[in-house]
Amino acid sequence: MRYLMLVLSTPEDPELRPEDAEGAPPIEDWVEKYYGSGAAVLGDRLRPPGDAVGVRVRGGRTLVTDGPFSETKEAIGGFDVIDAPDLDTAITIASEHPMAHGGAIELRPFWPLDLEQPDQAATGGGA
Template sequence: MRYLMLVLSTPEDPELRPEDAEGAPPIEQWVARHYGSGAAVLGDRLRPPDDAVGVRVRGSRVLVTDGPFSETKEAIGGFDVIEADDLDTAIAIASEHPMAHAGAIELRPVWPLNLDES
């Protein structure tokens, strides 16, 4: 099963302690392990929220707004798509990511559209 890992910065997390981030493994180690094994199949960093645009359609108008649309304090800093046999395996992979120590990982199962099926 595929899972989307949203890599989040959480600067206002009251439970985040400096020593948590200090114990994080280097990202290169996580990439080598999980991309090297084939468990991670796609991923990248994202530009900062200030570079984002929001796109909405209301009626027949396309509305574009500068910056992030949401009011959240968390920012999505990147993403990875992983393959895992089950949720427990996906959680184990996500827990090894450096941002699980210094921010947060939102893990979501992919819900295939199955467009190929007739």
């Protein structure tokens, strides 16, 4: 199963202690281990929230809003797509990421759209 791993900075986390971040493994080691094994398949850093743009369509009009969007200081700093056989493995991979020590990781399982299912009417499978 694939998971989106959101890499978050959490500067106002009351539980964050300096020694947590100091004990983080180097990002190069995490990348080598998980991208090298194929468990991580795509990832990158993201520009700061101030560079974000929101897009919504309301009443047939496209509305564009400059970031940042939330009142919180927590921000998505990057992402990785990982391929893991189960949630426990995904949690292990996430827990070894350096930002799990100095920030936070959010795991979101993919929810496939299943767009390739045949049309029942075309195959005679209608009600």
